[in-house]
Amino acid sequence: QVQLEESGGGVVQPGKSLRLSCTTSGFTFGDYAMHWVRQAPGKGLEWVAVISYEGRNKYFADSVKGRFTLSRDNFNDTLYLQMNNLRLEDTAVYYCGRGTHESTGYDTYQRGDYWGQGTLVIVSS
Amino acid sequence: DIQMTQSPSSLSGSVGDRLTITCRASHDISNYLNWYQQKPGKAPKLLIYDAYNLETGVSSRFTGSGSGSGTDYTLTIDSLQPEDVATYYCQQYENLPSFGPGTTVDLK
Numbered sequence: 399q400v401q402l403e404e405s406g407g408g409v410v411q412p413g414k415s416l417r418l419s420c421t422t423s424g425f426t427f428g429d430y431a432m433h434w435v436r437q438a439p440g441k442g443l444e445w446v447a448v449i450s451y452e453g454r455n456k457y458f459a460d461s462v463k464g465r466f467t468l469s470r471d472n473f474n475d476t477l478y479l480q481m482n483n484l485r486l487e488d489t490a491v492y493y494c495g496r497g498t499h500e501s502t503g504y505d506t507y508q509r510g511d512y513w514g515q516g517t518l519v520i521v522s523s
Numbered sequence: 524d525i526q527m528t529q530s531p532s533s534l535s536g537s538v539g540d541r542l543t544i545t546c547r548a549s550h551d552i553s554n555y556l557n558w559y560q561q562k563p564g565k566a567p568k569l570l571i572y573d574a575y576n577l578e579t580g581v582s583s584r585f586t587g588s589g590s591g592s593g594t595d596y597t598l599t600i601d602s603l604q605p606e607d608v609a610t611y612y613c614q615q616y617e618n619l620p621s622f623g624p625g626t627t628v629d630l631k
Binding site (some may be wrong): 509 | 524557561565566567568569573578612616618620621623624625
């Protein structure tokens with residue numbers, strides 16, 4: 399069955415960096431776009447970023463553009479979110495999700511059908 | 524940016540009721556709309572994609588529709604069940620994806 403598991407969360411000071419990982423199994427990782435969404439404590443969902451199946455296209459929410467980067471290792475079925483210059487408002491549970499099959503460009507925006515259980519990032523001084 | 528609103532923000536129903544949640548986009552999103560369900564402490568679950576299509580394995584009690592305006596969409600829950608207690612989010616992907624603020628559904 400399709401499984402996704404986020405890791406790498408923790409407590410970090412403002413301005414510092416953190417890298418989240420999303421390990422996957424149960425599907426051909428390299429064939430799918432992948433998303434990150436986040437949820438601040440007690441708040442709604444916020445879409446963060448998406449990467450195309452081959453890693454060529456990456457799109458980010460305005461709130462993280464220029465600070466967060468995305469990469470993927472299609473040999474080890476793992477997605478990464480590098481978060482730099484973290485701010486207090488980045489405090490949230492971060493979820494990775496499977497996007498659509500072999501989607502590139504703006505097609506990557508489409509649905510996420512499987513999601514991990516999330517990893518908590520706390521930005522605090 | 525496309526802004527999404529949802530109404531109502533919360534909704535209560537009895538078991539067996541039909542509930543309707545409305546989502547409105549600030550611009551025509553041409554049915555590029557998903558609906559997700561999220562239970563407390565859990566990951567979001569895809570219910571409906573492309574405004575109308577039921578995700579595999581999701582109960583047929585959930586129906587997505589649109590008004591034809593390109594901006595107004597509806598999620599209907601038929602015969603409300605206790606397991607439907609959750610927060611429901613619409614999400615557009617006509618442009619950079621964005622979620623609505625959510626509608627919390629509980630039982631009377």
